[in-house]
Amino acid sequence: MSHIIILDSYVANLIAAGEVVDRPASAIKEMLENSIDAGATSITAEIKNGGTTFMRITDNGSGIESADLPLAIKRHATSKIRTEADLNSIATLGFRGEALAAIASVSKLRIMSKVRENKFGAQLTVDNGDIISVDTIGCPDGTTIICEELFAAVPARRKFLKSDRAETAAAAAVVEKIALSHPEVSIKFITDGTLRFQTAGDGRLYDAIYAVLGRDFAKKLIPVDYTTAGITVSGFVGDPSTSRGNRNLQNFFINGRYVKCRTAAAALENAFDSYIPHERFPSCVLMIKMMPAFVDVNVHPAKLEVKFSDDRAIFDAVFCAVKNALIRDIDRPELKFAATAKTADDVRARNAFVPVYDRLNDTDGDPKPTEKISLEELEGVFSGKAAGTADAPSPAALKSEIKTDEYKTVTISSLDSERLAAPPAGQPLDFLSGGENIVTSASIPHIDYKASEKVSSEPVPQPAAPSEPIKAEESPLATPPFYRILGTAFNCYIFVELSDRVLVVDQHAAHERIIFETMKENMRSSDPPSQIMLLPIPVPLTTEEAAALEANKAEIMSIGFSWKIDTAARCADMLSYPAQLESEAAAAQIVK
Incomplete structure (x- = not known):
């Protein structure tokens, strides 16, 4: 018994329709491209309920002969190419002859068209791929296509459509792209009886951008x-x-x-x-x-x-x-470098690495004023010869004083030599003391990176020993690895010694990860903490972003956001945002 069969034409058309038309926006795109290929200079696109129940495209193009109307909904029927050679230089938007066939097979379709030379036009009525009638009617020059009940006969396809608002936004995005691509064509877009935008059709791209993307962007x-x-x-x-x-x-x-x-x-x-x-x-x-x-x-x-x-x-x-x-x-300002004396403060601020022992507060009183040093003196220090002297000073005579606005001056040569000596083999380096205070994952203090980065010289208290030893099988962290905070660099990175390797932690990325994990926990809560705005913050959105926002509304609101879409202003008025974020960061995140 044969297991391979040839599908009937109806099923084959449904499969083909899924490749071309997967939502109302796809049908709108195909019909608009047909109108432009027909030489239209004025097109009106109108949809209702996101296009699922009603779509109408009206143009003043060349029209379709009454004898050609039944052929227009057949697969691979087209007036734009004739031979294989035409595929090598396609100059039209459409050429496959699949669009109308796909739309007609999954909807109730009416096509009314009139050629300028004819006195009367014709109307073709199709119901899910079946031709109902071809009638002679009176109609203006051009073509009008009305598509109703899209995917009504294909429930498996219709259940995957988004909300009416999301489908409307998707259709609007398609019409906007068509309007921008052809500023010489006047395009009017109407949704649920409301005019969304209309381009002038004067051939000026700037005018089309102004009408579609708004005045603020056009300026x-x-x-x-x-x-x-x-x-x-x-x-x-x-x-x-x-x-x-x-x-x-x-x-x-x-x-x-x-x-x-x-x-x-x-x-x-x-x-x-x-x-x-x-x-x-x-x-x-x-x-x-x-x-x-x-x-x-x-x-x-x-x-x-x-x-x-x-x-x-x-x-x-x-x-x-x-x-x-x-x-x-864009004019860029000219950069001018003034020859000014460099101080220890300048050197300290530009130092790539700040060790922990350099930030200890082990002296009393205010820091002593730091002497200014010149670039020539610095070059002498780094080259082993001081500026203005014949011989370089001995190492014992050099005292490197490094100072910041928040930390007191520390003379490296005055530190206990034992603290700077290399540790015994197998033991990690301890800058804080002679090895008595070991920082572990359980005893490391909390660091607020938004406040001062000043580190106390007091020993870190050790956690109380457990009354009973923890078995390895009861906790995967029974023997946590020792680690030390070696220092920071550029006020951004933290260097941590961990066993036989060094970890570099981006504290800003770590902070963002903490916020991310907190917001994930908020999604599991029925009442996530949020900050309610006294005055809503307008967040500019493109049509695609507005559609994505509506399509994922439940997930985004579960984090703590709430908003109201303002279609006329092309923005979302943010009413509340997660308590973990700042208002500006929240506005940026809702767009992402």
Whole structure:
């Protein structure tokens, strides 16, 4: 008995539809691209309930002949390519002939279209892939597509959709990308009867950015225009103040198609390397135009990724375009170094490592004023010869005095020689005493790194010995390893001697990890501690970030956040945040 069968056309269409249309935003994207390919100069997109119950796309394009309407919903039926050679230079947004077929197979679809030369138009009615009727009607020039009850006949697909608000945000993000990619087309977007935005269609990219991304972002743009090796890069990049903690505001368009281009993103970030911190990402709206034969757009089901015949040429074009724009528009102050005398304070502040014994408070009274030393004298010290003398002083005559604002002067030569002597083999180095006070994981004191870093010279009290020995099988920490805090560097790193190795602890990262673990515990609590704002803090969000925020609302609120989305202002008003965070850090974290 044969176990291999050929699926019927209905099941095959459902499978194919899942590759092209996985949510309302995908259907919106495909229909808008068809309208642009038809030469439309004005397009209206309208959705209700996130697009699950109603979507309507109206354009003034070339229209579809009544005889071609039944063919329009067939798989691989297209008017954009004819032969194999056409695939080598695709100049249209669509070309596979799968979009309308996929949408028609999972929804109730009506297509009303009229060609300018005809007196009447035609209407095609389809119910989940089955053609119901083709009627002659009166309608304006162009095409109107109405899609209702998406995935109603495919419950397995519909149950994976997000909330209406999240689906609306996803659809809005798609329409925004289409509007930015073609500023010569006037695009109006309506959600649940409310106008979200409308572009002028005057061909000016700046006007489209102003209408889609807002006035605040548009005011901080730097123009870009560069051509090399047949590649033209034009558009705008945001100034360094518009950098973000993610790449959501990086928009790249290859020949009018929005793509996620890693090569262009890497070039953009390299150009901004010395202008913004490394953990931040620049924003942009860049148009890259090149010969269609040098780019392959048929490598991704949703056509969001492309392949170039020469990645290096794309990288160089984007990098040079952005770097030249930054150099031209951003003035950097001239650095001037004044020849001033260096003091011991300066040397001490710039010392890479601060040992523990150098911070002991073993003298009484105020520290003595430190004499100023010149660079020439320092060079003499390091080279073994003091400045202005014929012979270098003996080692016994040199006393290294190191001082900070918080610690008293310690003369290294005055320390007990036994304390600086090498410890016996097998024993760790103890800077605090002659070996009497051993710091263990149980006795190490708590250090508040936001307060003074002053270390007391008093011995650390030892924990009381347990009345009964702890068995190894009862506790994995029965024999904790000994460790010493050797010192700090750059007010950031802590050096810890542990057995036969040295650990370097980033105290800022450790503090962030403590906050992270605390917030994880808050998620298990029904009432996490949070700080309620007297006045809400507006947090700017892109459409994708607003969609992600709504999609993960329950998890984020369980940490201690609460907010209200302001669609008109393109931001979220933060009402409360976790008590462990500062307000500015909370605003940054909610975006991440």
